[in-house]
Structures are given as structure tokens and as C-alpha cells.
Amino acid sequence: MNQIAIRISGMTKYYGTGPDAVRALHDVSFEIRNNEFFTLLGPSGCGKTTLLRIIGGFEEYSEGKLELFDEEIQDLPPNRRPVNTVFQHYALFPHLSIRDNVGFGLKMLGKPDSEIHRQTNKMLDLVRLSEYADRRPSQLSGGQKQRVALARALAPEPKVLLLDEPLSALDLKLRQSMRHELKQIREQLGITFIFVTHDQEEALIMSDRIAVMSHGSLQQVGTPEEIYNHPENRFVADFVGETNLVQGVIRELCSDAACVEYADQELSLAIQNENLFATEQQVHLSIRPEHINIKPMSSESSNLPALIKEKTFLGTDIQFLCRLKGGNELTTRVQTTTTDCATLLPGDSVELTIDTKKIVLLGD
Amino acid sequence: MRKVQDIRRYQGFFSMTLLCMLLLYGPLIIVMIYSFNDSPSIIRWEGFSLRWYYEVFFGLEAPKFKKAAFNSFSIAIMAATTATIIAVAAAVGMIRGGQFRAKTASFALLSLPLMVPEIVTAVATLIFFSTIGFVAGYATILVAHIVFCIPFAYLPIAARLENISSIYEEAAMDLYASRAQAFFRVLMPLMLPGIISGFLLAFVISLDDFIITNFVKGAGVETLPTAIFGAVKQGIKPDIMAISSLLLFLSIVFVTFSWFASRIGMKHS
Ligand SMILES: Nc1ncnc2c1ncn2[C@@H]1O[C@H](COP(=O)(O)OP(=O)(O)O)[C@@H](O)[C@H]1O
Ligand SMILES: [Mg+2]
Numbered sequence: 001m002n003q004i005a006i007r008i009s010g011m012t013k014y015y016g017t018g019p020d021a022v023r024a025l026h027d028v029s030f031e032i033r034n035n036e037f038f039t040l041l042g043p044s045g046c047g048k049t050t051l052l053r054i055i056g057g058f059e060e061y062s063e064g065k066l067e068l069f070d071e072e073i074q075d076l077p078p079n080r081r082p083v084n085t086v087f088q089h090y091a092l093f094p095h096l097s098i099r100d101n102v103g104f105g106l107k108m109l110g111k112p113d114s115e116i117h118r119q120t121n122k123m124l125d126l127v128r129l130s131e132y133a134d135r136r137p138s139q140l141s142g143g144q145k146q147r148v149a150l151a152r153a154l155a156p157e158p159k160v161l162l163l164d165e166p167l168s169a170l171d172l173k174l175r176q177s178m179r180h181e182l183k184q185i186r187e188q189l190g191i192t193f194i195f196v197t198h199d200q201e202e203a204l205i206m207s208d209r210i211a212v213m214s215h216g217s218l219q220q221v222g223t224p225e226e227i228y229n230h231p232e233n234r235f236v237a238d239f240v241g242e243t244n245l246v247q248g249v250i251r252e253l254c255s256d257a258a259c260v261e262y263a264d265q266e267l268s269l270a271i272q273n274e275n276l277f278a279t280e281q282q283v284h285l286s287i288r289p290e291h292i293n294i295k296p297m298s299s300e301s302s303n304l305p306a307l308i309k310e311k312t313f314l315g316t317d318i319q320f321l322c323r324l325k326g327g328n329e330l331t332t333r334v335q336t337t338t339t340d341c342a343t344l345l346p347g348d349s350v351e352l353t354i355d356t357k358k359i360v361l362l363g364d
Numbered sequence: 365m366r367k368v369q370d371i372r373r374y375q376g377f378f379s380m381t382l383l384c385m386l387l388l389y390g391p392l393i394i395v396m397i398y399s400f401n402d403s404p405s406i407i408r409w410e411g412f413s414l415r416w417y418y419e420v421f422f423g424l425e426a427p428k429f430k431k432a433a434f435n436s437f438s439i440a441i442m443a444a445t446t447a448t449i450i451a452v453a454a455a456v457g458m459i460r461g462g463q464f465r466a467k468t469a470s471f472a473l474l475s476l477p478l479m480v481p482e483i484v485t486a487v488a489t490l491i492f493f494s495t496i497g498f499v500a501g502y503a504t505i506l507v508a509h510i511v512f513c514i515p516f517a518y519l520p521i522a523a524r525l526e527n528i529s530s531i532y533e534e535a536a537m538d539l540y541a542s543r544a545q546a547f548f549r550v551l552m553p554l555m556l557p558g559i560i561s562g563f564l565l566a567f568v569i570s571l572d573d574f575i576i577t578n579f580v581k582g583a584g585v586e587t588l589p590t591a592i593f594g595a596v597k598q599g600i601k602p603d604i605m606a607i608s609s610l611l612l613f614l615s616i617v618f619v620t621f622s623w624f625a626s627r628i629g630m631k632h633s
Contacts, residue, residue, distance in 0.1 A: 058534055078537040091535040095553040104549075105539035156540065 003034040004070065005160055005192040006055065011064035013050055013216075024050040025061070026216040032160075032194060033209075034069075037186055039195045041203040042213035043239070048196045049088075051213075052162050055194065056085050069159070079108070084153035085162040089169070090145045092137035098148055099124070099133040105156035123151040126185060143174045150185070160192045167202065179206055200240045204228060212236050234362050237286035244287040244330050245362075253279050258361060260285065263304060263324045267354070269361050276363045284362040289333035291358040294320055294341055297349040304352040306330070311346055318342065322352060392612060399605035406600055416606040425595070429607065432591035436571055439506050439587065444566035447513035448521070451562055452555070454514070455522040456547075460530065475519075477512045485512060486579040493580060500582030508580045509570045516569045517562035520626050524558025557628040564622035568615050 013025040024047045032038045040048045053059040054066065057078035066074055073081055084105065092101050103120040111119075124130045127147035137145055146166060153161055166182075167175045183206055186193050197203055203210050204224040212219040212227060212235070220232045231237035238245055248262035255274055260267050262285060269285075271277065297305065306322040309329070318341065319333045332352060334341050344350065371377060398406055402413030420429060454474060458467070477485060489508050498504055532554060536546035552559075574589040581590060588611060595604055 056538060058538075078534070079540045079542055083538075085535070085538045087531055087535060089531065091529075091531040093532060093535070093550055095550075104536070104541075108536075108540040108542075108545060152539070 004031045005034045005036070005068070006032040006194070007065075007067040007070070008051075008055075009065045009067075011051070011054070011061055011066070013047070013054065013059070013061045024216050025054075028064070028213075028216075028218045030211055030218060030221050032192060034192055035190050037183070037193045037195065037206060037208045039197060039203045039207040039210045040213060041197060041200060041210050041240070042219075044198055046213045047216040048198075048213060049164055052085070052164050052194065052196055055160070056083055056162055057081050082159045083162060084156060084158040084160075085164065086146075086149045086153045086166045088164040088166070090137075090149040092145055092148055092152070094137055097134050097136060098129065098140070101137065101148060102151045102155050104152065109156060119155055123155045126154070126188075127151045127181075143170055143178065146170065146178065147181075150182075154185075154189065154191075158191065160194060163193060163195045165196055165198070168197070168199070175202075182206065204240070210240075212239065214239070229358075229360075231286060231360060231362070234284055234286075237284075237360060237362060242289055242331070242333075244285075244289065244292075246285050246287065246328060246330070248283055248285050250277055250279055250281045250283055253277060260361065263326050263328050265304060267356050267359065269356060269359050271361055277361070281363075286360040286362060287330070287354060288358065289319065289331045291355040292330060292332035293353040293355070294322070294332050294334060294344070294350050295353075296341075296344065297351050304354070306350055306352050308344060308346050308348050308350055311344065320344070320350075322350065324352075395605045396609045396612070399602060399609045401602055404602065406602055406605070416602040417610075419603040420606045420610070423603065425603070428586070429588070429591060432586040432588045435502065435505075435585065436588040439502070439509055440567050440570040442506060443509035443513050443570045444517070444563050446510045447517045447566045448559060448563045450510075450514055451517035451521050451566075452559060454518055455525050455555075456551075459522060459525045460533075475515045478515045482512075482575045486576040489576060490579045500580060501585050502582075504580040504582070505577055505585065505587065508576050509573065512573070512576060513566035513570050517566040520561040520565060520622070521555065521558040524555050524561075524626070528554050557625045561622045561626035564618045564625065568618045568622075571618075572611065572615060 008031075009029045011025050011028040012023070014021040014023050016022060028047075028051065040051060042048055050059060054061050057073075057076060057080075065072065068081070068083070093104065096104070099120055102123050103116045106116045106119055120133075121130070124133055127150055129144060129147055129151065132140060132144065132148075137148065140148065146169075149166070163182075167178050170178060179202060182193075182195075195203075195206065204227075207224055209221060209223055210227050211221045214235050220227060220236045222230075227236060227240050231240065234245060237243050246262060248260040248267070250258050251261050251266065252259035253274055256270060258269050258271050258274075258277060260269055260283065267285075277283065304324060306324050308320050309323050310321040312319040312321075313336075314333070316336055317333045318336055319331060320341075322330050322332060324330065330352065336342060398409075399416055400412050400414065401409055402415060403410035420426065458471060458474075461467075489511075493500060493504050528551070532550050533546045536550040537543070541549060572589055573587075574593065577587050578590050578593070581587070586594065588607070592604055592607055595601070
């Protein structure tokens with residue numbers, strides 16, 4: 001069950017040579033388990049497509065090792081790898097019908113016509129496009145093309161499916177239903193999906209595990225909960241979800257806790273590894289907006305006093321931007337239905353309570 | 365309402381257009397009209413008749429023209445086919461080959477025949493053939509035509525290929541196609557309109573070439589243009605107009621097909 005589908009070690013990739021070379025990947029190492037929905041997440045230009053193209057066999061790499069089920073596949077051309085791709089812009093063959101597009105892979109594998117026919121029908125059923133079998137790609141909508149691309153890549157039953165931002169060209173509603181559909185299809189077929197996206201929400205919703213990348217380097221690998229609740233560095237904390245990244249100073253340190261001074265307050269925070277920190281060290285705190293409570297100022301409080309600067313209505317939530325005494329700003333978010341804060345307005349004095357158990361202390 | 369920048373608002377636009385049209389197409393139209401003239405004179409109109417067309421096919425000189433026509437068409441088909449195959453290979457190499465040394469030089473070499481005055485090519489080709497001791501005749505014409513047809517076939521094919529993303533070949537290879545299968549099953553069909561267009565253009569260019577053909581043809585081997593030229597030297601007869609009109613008609617048909625072919629599928633890609 002926990003077999004490793006893909007192992008990438010020390011992967012480095014340069015485009016071009018000499019002084020003009022662009023480093024697209026830098027010493028990337030991680031493992032993708034069999035039957036996993038694995039997501040590569042990062043901003044545009046961070047090297048996600050490059051990594052996917054290396055796995056697909058379309059791009060060579062400068063250093064490192066790539067293993068598929070414990071077998072090095074460096075020298076295999078794309079047509080010899082049991083890996084299929086759903087390309088970002090679909091890349092459906094415009095001169096072939098939908099049926100022939102979906103059956104293309106099986107035909108190239110030399111399968112008999114009867115099997116091609118059966119498998120093609122099965123795949124078209126899976127993506128609910130059976131009535132469109134005889135049309136051309138140009139006669140389909142964006143969402144339908146997307147599903148054909150999926151069916152075409154799944155038809156030869158690859159061991160690993162690569163998806164390069166497959167949903168980014170679709171509108172919001174379609175994207176949401178396709179997320180659901182993709183997840184279901186993967187569970188139904190039980191194959192490894194490697195999914196590329198720059199949309200952190202999409203990554204959190206769909207993935208078993210996520211690899212966060214930035215500027216060609218791997219930042220963190222983990223489950224959506226780990227990535228969201230325990231980011232390992234500032235980039236991950238900032239990129240995944242919304243957060244307040246603020247600076248503080250460590251005043252005291254013991255084996256499992258640190259006392260951090262922030263905005264004239266001493267916050268006692270749990271830490272995992274004291275060796276990462278030192279007393280008097282400048283650190284960053286990541287405080288999620290939903291972990292800060294806000295209420296109207298009352299006289300006998302010891303909480304953080306603040307002034308509301310901006311109020312934003314977000315539907316189910318209300319977001320406040322608050323200014324603290326020292327000039328620091330914090331964003332807080334509360335649910336519209338469970339709060340008496342709906343009447344608060346910019347300029348009002350409030351007090352904030354931070355759930356210190358949820359604060360993440362970041363060394364760098 | 366017309367836009368301010370509309371070229372039709374310039375003064376003299378209409379008369380200029382008329383003048384150009386007249387100079388370009390006037391002579392052609394006159395030749396076409398007089399090919400139906402029921403008179404041996406080429407300037408006096410004496411009523412409609414098809415006698416000169418009959419003369420072309422069944423007259424005294426018909427065997428000569430038929431032989432020339434056979435030479436012209438067989439050479440055009442072979443030259444255009446060969447040139448198209450070479451042009452496809454060249455286009456794939458130039459456009460899919462990435463950056464390689466002498467790429468610009470290769471392109472210049474490919475399109476050289478378009479820029480060098482034809483008479484220079486003609487003389488050079490003649491010198492080349494006589495230097496290597498190739499006997500002038502049908503084969504020399506064919507070889508020369510293949511060479512100067514290549515750039516004409518290349519241009520529409522390359523233009524087409526430039527607009528085909530390499531993602532399709534990658535998708536084919538991702539789906540287990542070998543390089544050859546990706547080429548024949550995906551890239552070729554996508555390039556086909558360009559290939560047809562290039563072939564037709566090369567065919568027409570070969571069909572009506574005169575200068576080079578006249579230099580490299582041996583004695584006794586004629587193509588249609590050289591045969592017409594030979595006949596005209598003994599005085600212009602209306603049957604020449606009939607042949608010319610037929611050739612013109614054929615060229616228009618081919619060029620039109622070529623144009624439509626190059627536009628097939630433009631909307632989709
Ligand atoms: N063919 C290429 N030649 C040169 N540089 C490239 C090429 N492809 C990508 N790059 C560069 O490599 C980096 C990573 O690109 P890419 O993998 O496409 O990022 P992403 O998919 O995460 O947006 C970018 O800086 C990009 O400019
Ligand atoms: Mg990308």
C-alpha cells in the first residue's frame with residue numbers, strides 16, 4: 001500500500017547554458033506514494049511545469065535522480081513511460097474525433113480494435129461524454145474538452161497521471177464541480193495523481209499531500225492540515241491560506257515553550273524544537289485571522305487594545321483590519337452569524353484576543 | 365460610416381486602383397477575348413468562335429503542343445512532389461530543430477531562389493550541367509525545376525507549421541506514439557493544408573517557368589512555355605491566345621485551390 005510511486009532526489013534543472021542559464025529547479029527531493037493525490041503547489045514560475053515535464057520525459061534534468069516504482073527512468077523516452085499527462089491547454093488532436101482522441105494511446109500500444117472500443121466507451125462513460133464520441137474537439141466547450149483530455153490520458157491505464165493546472169482555464173462553478181469529479185475519478189480508479197496548481201485553496205481541498213515550491217526549491221511537503229496548521233517557514237505560512245506575519249523577540253526559552261514579546265505583550269508559545277531558536281532572537285509569528293477574536297472595548301481587560309481601520313464583508317465572514325497601539329496591524333476574521341461584531345465600524349475601539357495555541361513560531 | 369484612416373478616403377485612390385487593374389489585367393482580358401475571335405487576325409473582331417481551341421487540339425501543330433503539354437505536366441507533377449517532400453523535411457528541421465548553428469544561413473539558402481534574378485540561376489544551372497557533363501534534355505529540366513520549386517513549396521508549409529504548437533507531438537508521444545508515429549499520425553495531418561498549398565504553388569511555378577527551362581532544355585525537348593515562345597517567334601496566331609488562355613485558367617484554378625487549402629482549419633488553431 002505504501003509503495004513509493006515516484007522518488008525524486010537532488011533534482012536540479014537549468015535552462016540554457018553559461019551565464020544566461022536559468023535555474024528552474026534546485027536540489028528538489030521528495031517521494032510520492034502509490035495511489036496518492038499529490039499536489040505541486042507554488043506561484044507561477046516556481047518550476048512546477050518543469051518538474052512535471054521531467055517526470056513525463058519531455059525535459060532533461062541537469063542533476064539528480066528520478067525513479068518510478070524503484071526503477072530509474074532517466075533514459076526512457078516519453079512514449080516508453082507508463083505515465084500520461086493532462087496538458088494545461090488540453091492539446092486534443094483537432095483532426096480526430098473525440099472517440100479517436102480517447103483511443104489514441106491504446107492504438108499506439110497496438111491493442112486490438114475490440115479492446116480499444118471497449119476501453120474508449122468505458123472512459124467516455126466515466127467522464128459522461130458518450131453522446132459526444134463522434135464530434136470534433138472544436139465542437140466542445142472548455143469543460144468538455146477538459147474531460148476528454150482526462151479520458152484520453154486515463155484510457156491506457158497509466159500508473160501515474162500528471163495534471164498541469166487542468167482547471168485553471170475553467171470558470172469558478174465549473175472548476176468547483178471538476179475538483180469534485182477529479183477526486184471521485186481518482187478514488188474510483190486508484191491510480192497516483194500528480195496535480196499541479198498555483199491555487200492554494202484547490203490544493204488544500206483536493207490533495208492527500210502537498211509539496212509547496214518557491215523559486216525552484218521545495219519548501220515543505222505534508223498533508224493539507226500539516227501545511228496549513230504547521231507551516232515550516234514564512235513562505236509556506238504566507239502562501240497557503242491567509243495569515244498575519246508579524247515580528248517578535250524571544251525573551252525566554254525552555255524545552256517546549258518560548259516566551260515571545262510582541263506588541264508589548266508576552267506570549268507563551270509551544271515549540272517543537274528548542275535548538276532552532278535562541279534567546280533575544282528576532283522571530284516571525286504566523287497568526288491566522290480566524291485565530292484572533294475581536295470584541296468591543298471593555299474597561300477591565302488585559303487583552304490587546306486596537307482601533308478598527310477597515311471592515312470588509314466577505315459573505316459568511318467579516319474581516320477587520322485593526323491597528324494596535326505600537327502601530328502594528330492585524331487582520332482578523334469572524335463569522336457573520338456567530339458574532340455581535342456586525343455592528344462594529346471603522347474607528348471603533350476594540351480589544352483582540354489571540355489564541356496563542358494556534359500561533360506558529362517561525363525562525364527564519 | 366467609414367473610419368477616418370480608411371484608405372478609400374485618400375484622393376485619387378479610385379483612379380489609381382483603376383489604372384493598376386487596367387495595366388495588370390487588361391492584356392490578359394484582351395488575350396482571352398481574342399482567343400474566341402472568328403478570324404486569323406489578332407486585332408480585328410469578327411465574331412465568336414471556338415475554332416482556335418479546336419485548332420489547338422486537332423490542328424496541324426497539335427502534336428507539337430500535345431508533346432510540350434505532356435512534358436510540362438509530367439515535369440510539374442514530379443518536380444512539385446519532390447520539392448514538397450524536401451520542403452516538408454526542411455520545414456520540420458528548421459522549425460522543430462530548435463537552435464542550431466547556421467540556422468540563418470540555412471534559411472537564406474532555402475529562400476535564395478526567390479531573391480536571385482532568374483536569369484542568373486538559369487545561366488548558373490546551365491554552366492553547372494555542362495561542367496558535370498549532364499546531357500541537356502528532359503532530366504535537366506526536371507532537376508532544375510525541383511530546385512527552384514523548393515522555396516515556393518517551403519513557404520506555405522513553414523507558415524503552417526509555425527502555427528502548430530509542439531504540444532500536439534508531445535501529447536502523441538505521451539500517449540505511446542513513437543517519433544515516426546507522432547509525425548505521420550498527428551503532425552502531418554495538421555500540416556496537410558500547408559502541404560497541399562505548397563504543392564499546388566510549386567506545381568504552377570513549374571508549369572509556367574520559361575527562363576530556366578529555356579536555358580537547360582536540350583534541343584527538341586519543349587515545355588508549353590518554350591513551345592509557345594517558339595511559335596510566337598514566327599508571328600502571333602490566335603491559337604497561341606487559346607493556349608495561353610487555357611494555361612491562365614489552369615493557373616487561376618491551382619492558385620485558388622492553394623489559397624483555400626492554406627486557410628483550411630485556420631479558425632481552429
Ligand atoms: N523552455 C524554457 N527555456 C528557458 N526557461 C524556461 C523554460 N521553461 C521554463 N523556464 C523558466 O523556468 C522557470 C520555471 O518555469 P515553469 O516550470 O514553467 O514554472 P511554473 O509551471 O511553476 O509556472 C521560470 O523562471 C521560467 O521562466
Ligand atoms: Mg506552469
